[in-house]
Amino acid sequence: MKLSTKGRYAVTAMLDLALHSGNGPITLAEVSSRQDISLSYLEQLFSKLRKASLVDSVRGPGGGYELKRPSSQISIAEVVLAVNEPISATKCNGKGGCQDGDLCLSHQLWTELSDQIYQFLSGITLEQVIQRRFVQKVAERQNHRFREEDVILFS
Amino acid sequence: MKLSTKGRYAVTAMLDLALHSGNGPITLAEVSSRQDISLSYLEQLFSKLRKASLVDSVRGPGGGYELKRPSSQISIAEVVLAVNEPISATKCNGKGGCQDGDLCLSHQLWTELSDQIYQFLSGITLEQVIQRRFVQKVAERQNHRFREEDVILFS
DNA sequence: ATCAAAGTTGACTAAATTACTCGGGTATGG
DNA sequence: CCATACCCGAGTAATTTAGTCAACTTTGAT
Numbered sequence: 001m002k003l004s005t006k007g008r009y010a011v012t013a014m015l016d017l018a019l020h021s022g023n024g025p026i027t028l029a030e031v032s033s034r035q036d037i038s039l040s041y042l043e044q045l046f047s048k049l050r051k052a053s054l055v056d057s058v059r060g061p062g063g064g065y066e067l068k069r070p071s072s073q074i075s076i077a078e079v080v081l082a083v084n085e086p087i088s089a090t091k092c093n094g095k096g097g098c099q100d101g102d103l104c105l106s107h108q109l110w111t112e113l114s115d116q117i118y119q120f121l122s123g124i125t126l127e128q129v130i131q132r133r134f135v136q137k138v139a140e141r142q143n144h145r146f147r148e149e150d151v152i153l154f155s
Numbered sequence: 156m157k158l159s160t161k162g163r164y165a166v167t168a169m170l171d172l173a174l175h176s177g178n179g180p181i182t183l184a185e186v187s188s189r190q191d192i193s194l195s196y197l198e199q200l201f202s203k204l205r206k207a208s209l210v211d212s213v214r215g216p217g218g219g220y221e222l223k224r225p226s227s228q229i230s231i232a233e234v235v236l237a238v239n240e241p242i243s244a245t246k247c248n249g250k251g252g253c254q255d256g257d258l259c260l261s262h263q264l265w266t267e268l269s270d271q272i273y274q275f276l277s278g279i280t281l282e283q284v285i286q287r288r289f290v291q292k293v294a295e296r297q298n299h300r301f302r303e304e305d306v307i308l309f310s
Numbered sequence: 311a312t313c314a315a316a317g318t319t320g321a322c323t324a325a326a327t328t329a330c331t332c333g334g335g336t337a338t339g340g
Numbered sequence: 341c342c343a344t345a346c347c348c349g350a351g352t353a354a355t356t357t358a359g360t361c362a363a364c365t366t367t368g369a370t
Contacts, residue, residue: 001158002159003156003158003269003272004158004159004328005329006327006328006329008265009329011265027345029344038329038330038331040329040331040332041328041331044330047348050346050347057345057347058338058346059345060336060339060343060344060346061338061344062345063344063345064345064346065346085327110163110166113166113231113284117276159357160358164358180316182317183316183317184315193360195358195360195361196357196359198317199358199359202318214366214367215314215368216369217369218315218366218368220317240356
């Protein structure tokens with residue numbers, strides 16, 4: 001599980017797709033101008049997102065991309081994983097005597113840790129991210145205080 | 156909060172320090188050979204770890220590094236943060252009209268997400284990793300969190 | 311005092327990743 | 341047919357990661 005700006009770009013773009021869904025496919029040009037990400041870079045990212053079955057593409061005029069599943073069924077973890085090369089956790093290949101030593105132990109510990117973070121991000125969907133934002137916006141607009149439990153995702 | 160191999164190196168080295176503590180300072184040469192990380196790279200990492208007050212250094216023969224605090228009081232998050240440049244979350248500087256648009260909002264959402272992961276890793280100490288107790292602990296915390304979330308956000 | 315062990319620092323470099331560009335393709339609605 | 345928009349691969353600049361090298365400082369031990 002790798003967390004860098006690359007994953008953020010992907011999540012941002014997917015959020016954009018989710019936010020502007022409902023009127024057919026969305027072109028990468030729109031996403032590009034709205035989110036200020038270069039078109040060609042988006043193409044690379046969406047190539048991976050498509051191969052990961054997270055989006056569907058429609059070619060030709062009027063085409064674009066749309067989420068393959070509802071935003072409530074796409075997790076942040078999936079998006080981040082789709083665009084990242086898997087982090088290599090097997091550095092111990094070279095060193096022969098790495099059976100039960102400290103080396104493999106810490107590697108294993110790290111992968112377990114990494115796995116826990118994956119589990120964590122698997123529990124957060126695009127919808128939850130958007131929803132939280134909606135709640136906050138409405139709360140500000142109506143000057144209304146929601147129960148704390150309503151805004152549980154990111155606080 | 157950035158997660159890459161660099162953070163893993165730092166965590167691994169700190170775990171090594173924790174595991175072999177008790178007999179005075181530990182030289183980076185030992186850590187280097189045990190964990191198969193280049194000495195000079197370790198020096199760079201420990202320079203940052205020292206500035207972050209996570210380790211103490213002892214110069215001269217018989218010197219080396221030791222944890223500044225007990226391993227039960229050093230979190231993974233601290234270690235990772237110490238060696239990572241802060242992830243730049245303010246890409247929207249250039250674009251003027253970025254007050255309440257999608258752009259800044261998704262940036263904000265990402266930083267909050269990143270913050271959540273920080274909170275998550277803050278709850279895991281070196282000691283827990285060594286005792287391998289962190290899996291259960293985290294699992295408990297997550298179950299708790301997800302239960303509440305599921306009840307409130309999903310029906 | 312001298313020596314050797316070790317941290318300290320800075321400059322430098324190679325490799326990898328990230329972010330982006332370019333130049334072509336291909337499918338398709340109008 | 342043609343403009344639109346995805347598709348694809350090569351290339352490239354910027355940044356980060358990982359490591360090297362060389363000089364220096366501190367300090368325990370002889």
